Amino acid sequence: xxxxxxxxxxxxxxxxxxxxxxxxxxxxxxxxxxxxxxxxxxxxxxxxxxxxxxxxxxxxxxxxxxxxxxxxxxxxxxxxxxxxxxxxxxxxxxxxxxxxxxxxxxxxxxxxxxxxxxxxxxxxxxxxxxxxxxxxxxxxxxxxxxxxxxxxxxxxxxxxxxxxxxxxxxxxxxxxxxxxxxxxxxxxxxxxxxxxxxxxxxxxxxxxxxxxxxxxxxxxxxxxxxxxxxxxxxxxxxxxxxxxxxxx
Amino acid sequence: xxxxxxxxxxxxxxxxxxxxxxxxxxxxxxxxxxxxxxxxxxxxxxxxxxxxxxxxxxxxxxxxxxxxxxxxxxxxxxxxxxxxxxxxxxxxxxxxxxxxxxxxxxxxxxxxxxxxxxxxxxxxxxxxxxxxxxxxxxxxxxxxxxxxxxxxxxxxxxxxxxxxxxxxxxxxxxxxxxxxxxxxxxxxxxxxxxxxxxxxxxxxxxxxxxxxxxxxxxxxxxxxxxxxxxxxxxxxxxxxxxxxxxxxxxxxxxxxxxxxxxxxxxxxxxxxxxxxxxxxxxxxxxxxxxxxxxxxxxxxxxxxxxxxxxxxxxxxxxxxxxxxxxxxxxxxxxxxxxxxxxxxxxxxxxxxxxxxxxxxxxxxxxxxxxxxxxxxxxxxxxxxxxxxxxxxxxxxxxxxxxxxxxxxxxxxxxxxxxxxxxxxxxxxxxxxxxxxxxxxxxxxxxxxxxxxxxxxxxxxxxx
Numbered sequence: 168x169x170x171x172x173x174x175x176x177x178x179x180x181x182x183x184x185x186x187x188x189x190x191x192x193x194x195x196x197x198x199x200x201x202x203x204x205x206x207x208x209x210x211x212x213x214x215x216x217x218x219x220x221x222x223x224x225x226x227x228x229x230x231x232x233x234x235x236x237x238x239x240x241x242x243x244x245x246x247x248x249x250x251x252x253x254x255x256x257x258x259x260x261x262x263x264x265x266x267x268x269x270x271x272x273x274x275x276x277x278x279x280x281x282x283x284x285x286x287x288x289x290x291x292x293x294x295x296x297x298x299x300x301x302x303x304x305x306x307x308x309x310x311x312x313x314x315x316x317x318x319x320x321x322x323x324x325x326x327x328x329x330x331x332x333x334x335x336x337x338x339x340x341x342x343x344x345x346x347x348x349x350x351x352x353x354x355x356x357x358x359x360x361x362x363x364x365x366x367x368x369x370x371x372x373x374x375x376x377x378x379x380x381x382x383x384x385x386x387x388x389x390x391x392x393x394x395x396x397x398x399x400x401x402x403x404x405x406x407x408x409x410x411x412x413x414x415x
Numbered sequence: 416x417x418x419x420x421x422x423x424x425x426x427x428x429x430x431x432x433x434x435x436x437x438x439x440x441x442x443x444x445x446x447x448x449x450x451x452x453x454x455x456x457x458x459x460x461x462x463x464x465x466x467x468x469x470x471x472x473x474x475x476x477x478x479x480x481x482x483x484x485x486x487x488x489x490x491x492x493x494x495x496x497x498x499x500x501x502x503x504x505x506x507x508x509x510x511x512x513x514x515x516x517x518x519x520x521x522x523x524x525x526x527x528x529x530x531x532x533x534x535x536x537x538x539x540x541x542x543x544x545x546x547x548x549x550x551x552x553x554x555x556x557x558x559x560x561x562x563x564x565x566x567x568x569x570x571x572x573x574x575x576x577x578x579x580x581x582x583x584x585x586x587x588x589x590x591x592x593x594x595x596x597x598x599x600x601x602x603x604x605x606x607x608x609x610x611x612x613x614x615x616x617x618x619x620x621x622x623x624x625x626x627x628x629x630x631x632x633x634x635x636x637x638x639x640x641x642x643x644x645x646x647x648x649x650x651x652x653x654x655x656x657x658x659x660x661x662x663x664x665x666x667x668x669x670x671x672x673x674x675x676x677x678x679x680x681x682x683x684x685x686x687x688x689x690x691x692x693x694x695x696x697x698x699x700x701x702x703x704x705x706x707x708x709x710x711x712x713x714x715x716x717x718x719x720x721x722x723x724x725x726x727x728x729x730x731x732x733x734x735x736x737x738x739x740x741x742x743x744x745x746x747x748x749x750x751x752x753x754x755x756x757x758x759x760x761x762x763x764x765x766x767x768x769x770x771x772x773x774x775x776x777x778x779x780x781x782x783x784x785x786x787x788x789x790x791x792x793x794x795x796x797x798x799x800x801x802x803x804x805x806x807x808x809x810x811x812x813x814x815x816x817x818x819x820x821x822x823x824x825x826x827x828x829x830x831x832x833x834x835x836x837x838x839x840x841x842x843x844x845x846x847x848x849x850x851x852x853x854x855x856x857x858x859x860x861x862x863x864x865x866x867x868x869x870x871x872x873x874x875x876x877x878x
Contacts, residue, residue: 219832222824247834259829263847263854272843273834310847311829327833 171234172196173251173335173367178229179392180217186227187213189392195335195385197365200358202378202403205389206411211371212256214389215339219253220246233335247273250334254324254341261311266293266323269311270330289330296329297322300352317344325353329360335367336360342377354380375407390414433462435488436606441573444489447548450578453557457572464569473565476767476799477738478707482681487653489574490527490605508635509628513594516624517860520591523579526598528608530577541587542621547578547612556580556612560659560687566711566740567683571657575610581623585616585663592622592669592858599629599676603650611658615666617691622669622858627656627684633675633704634868651706653681660688660696664718667695669857673865676704678733684710692718692747697857701865702729702737702758703872709738716743716750716778727756728852728865730872731764731796741770743785745778745811752783757852758798759790759845759873766798772813773805781808785815790822790848792841846870 174194181187187210195201205211217224218231220243231238238246261269267289294304302322312320321344328336338357342350358381360366370381378386378400386402387394388411395414396402441458442451466484467474513522521535521544535544547553557578561568581593597609613623628635654676662668676682682705690696702708714723723743731737737760743752752772760766768787789798800817822844830840849869856862 219828221828221832242837243828243831244834244836244840247832253832255829255832259825261826261829261844261847263850264830264843268843269830269833269835272830272836272839275836275839277836310851331833 171334171367173369174230174232175218176230178214178217178231179227180224180229181213181227182224187392188217190229191389191393193387193394193397195367195369197334197367198361199384200361200368200370200381202383202386203369203371203389204373204386204403204406207373209389210392211389212339215253215256215337215371218246218251218337219243247331247333248277252328252331252333252336254321254328254336254338256339256343258312258320258324260313262313264311266307266309266311266327270327273331292330293326296326296356299329300325300356301349302326318346318349321345322349322353325356329356332364333366335369338368338370340371340373342372342374350377351380357381375403378403388414434485436461436484436570436574438462438573440489444574444576446576447553449554450548450557453554454573454575457563457569458574460563461569461573473740473769475769477709478736482707484653486651487604487606489576490600490602490607506630506635509596509598512626512634512864513596515864516592516594518591519594520589521593523581523593523595524598525577525579525596525609527600527602527605528576528597528610530579537589541584542589542593543580543582544593545580547580550580550582553580556582556614557610558659560612560661560689561657561685562687562713565713566685566709567655568657568685571608571610571655571685574606575608575657578610578612580612580614581621583615583619583621583666585618587616587619587621589619589621592624592860595623595625597625597627597656598635599627599652599654599680601629601631601650601652601677604652606653606655609654609656611656613658613660613668613670615662615668615694617664617666619663619666620668623671624858624861625658625670625672627654627672627674627676627682629675629677629680629704632677634673635675651679651681652677653683656682656684658686660686662688662690662694662696662721664691665693666691668697670696670698671701671856671858671861671865672699673701673868674703674705674708674710675868676708678704678706678735680705680708682708682710684708685713686710687713687715688723689715689717690721690723690750693720694718695722695724697724698726699856699865700727701868702727702739703868705735705737707736707738709740711740713742714744714752716745716752716781717747719747720749721747722751723753725752725754725756726852726855727758728849728869729756729758729766730761730849730869731758731766732761732872734763736765736767738767739769741768741785743770743772743783745772745774745781745783747778749780750778750782754785755852755855756786757788757848759792759848760796760798761792763793763795765796768799768817769801769803770815771803771805772815774808774811774813776807778808779810781811781813783811783813787817788848789817789819790845791820792822792845842873845873849873
């Protein structure tokens with residue numbers, strides 16, 4: 168079991184002309200599940216993309232480290248190699264590119280021939296992971312996210328998470344598009360990863376229903392780009408009952 | 416000044432003074448009397464016609480103004496073939512390439528436009544392969560589809576030494592593809608005129624793969640598939656392939672063409688088809704080589720309920736120009752045409768796509784789609800995409816669209832977010848772009864060749 172932490176400190180970031188994250192701080196340790204809840208526009212998805220380095224976002228201040236590595240100094244692909252994974256809210260179609268080909272490349276040692284884990288039998292692994300969360304294995308043959316439903320895309324993200332075994336995963340509204348059964352399967356899979364290899368999870372969500380299956384150790388409430396409340400699972404229940412108005 | 420400019424314009428459009436493509440030169444080619452007469456007439460017409468210029472709409476964006484016909488002369492026939500089909504045997508590389516396409520119904524090979532090999536494993540009653548002059552009505556087959564007014568078709572009419580025919584009898588099903596290969600040997604300054612007529616009788620089915628290949632280059636290079644340009648610039652040539660396709664009533668043709676010429680080649684190619692009542696053509700063109708490589712594709716839907724599915728994939732690098740002009744011509748009711756051309760340009764290459772959907776009066780319930788996607792991989796590369804509609808009927812469904820741009824930033828981000836290194840991500844996306852079109856190659860046997868040719872070129876142009 169690895170130990171480490173994903174540490175976000177005083178992060179101020181946004182898009183040109185608009186600051187969206189206004190001094191956000193939180194720390195997720197290996198094996199922990201943190202939920203980040205907040206109303207539309209509070210900056211949840213911005214945080215996800217700023218962490219991963221999506222083009223178009225600007226960072227004004229603050230630091231993000233993964234086991235002490237300065238993530239913000241790295242290009243996107245190296246953040247992933249450092250152990251960060253983002254399950255996207257809207258996974259992007261890549262026509263003609265198979266899941267297996269992209270994961271082969273994602274796991275290929277760089278530079279060529281350098282030290283790195285020898286990839287195990289990827290196909291068998293993908294099929295097993297797909298079966299585990301109820302994704303039809305024939306869908307693994309499709310080009311990335313092409314002709315997949317919203318829910319299938321979300322499960323496909325989780326298959327990739329399982330194949331890549333990152334240190335930390337940000338799940339950006341993984342619950343949207345999933346029916347109750349699929350949500351339960353995905354929640355269980357991610358929960359299991361926290362003990363299988365000590366995955367640390369930051370689960371971004373509007374709703375509590377995800378947290379019924381993926382039990383958070385810590386819940387944060389985000390409002391206007393800042394964490395305004397932090398607590399245990401009971402905080403999610405409180406938000407669910409009385410809404411976000413109290414935190415505005 | 417204005418008068419001078421006008422005079423200059425007129426001079427530019429004057430008939431060229433040709434020293435090599437003369438009626439005498441055309442008359443010197445061997446063949447049946449009707450073929451020789453046909454050549455002579457075409458040569459006369461070509462000599463009297465103005466040369467096209469980039470001012471003509473159909474030649475806009477092209478490099479036609481840089482083409483100096485005087486630098487080329489018809490490839491000498493004697494050097495190419497032994498005469499009666501017992502010409503030089505194609506090389507092992509050619510055999511390996513053709514064999515890689517899988518089992519076939521027959522093989523036709525021309526060398527510099529002259530028939531060298533004909534082999535068929537199908538009964539003559541179902542399939543005739545060979546010279547048009549071998550057919551009793553050869554004179555009617557030739558020119559029945561191709562519009563002589565376009566793209567140097569007249570020049571091909573005048574100088575094609577050995578027009579070949581693939582003639583499928585009415586009601587026949589030819590289960591395996593016929594392979595037609597035109598090898599261009601690449602003698603400096605030679606002009607080569609491959610000519611193919613495909614005719615499907617009513618109610619027949621067939622598949623044809625047609626390859627236009629430079630010897631010792633591209634698909635025929637050693638090692639096979641290597642498309643790395645040699646250090647020395649290869650000698651210039653002119654290649655004018657014309658293929659005419661008549662798909663008879665209720666018949667079905669699957670057709671794949673691949674062009675792999677040298678970077679010093681001028682190619683002016685023309686593929687024309689007519690699709691009869693309830694007939695269906697599924698065509699896929701691959702353009703890999705050529706310095707200036709033009710392909711004009713005209714598909715006329717002449718019978719009720721006919722379908723034409725047109726696909727092309729192209730990849731230009733170095734200073735290549737790949738130039739595509741298409742016409743989907745709906746002349747009958749309930750006809751369907753579906754065009755998708757996809758390509759990429761790297762380095763300082765230039766791609767042109769200009770297409771027209773024409774729906775004529777009476778072609779009610781015509782359904783036409785025209786799509787062109789271009790990936791621009793380098794700053795110096797360029798693509799022009801010009802879709803057009805000309806609709807004379809009301810009750811029709813037509814759509815067209817085109818894109819020109821670099822590799823999609825979101826796709827790149829998605830792959831990079833998984834840990835794919837950026838140059839690898841771009842290569843995956845470009846290969847995927849071609850994979851998505853190569854999956855639509857109609858003849859399964861040709862699919863691996865097309866996929867490999869394109870992805871190998873992606874590798875070469877991206878290294």
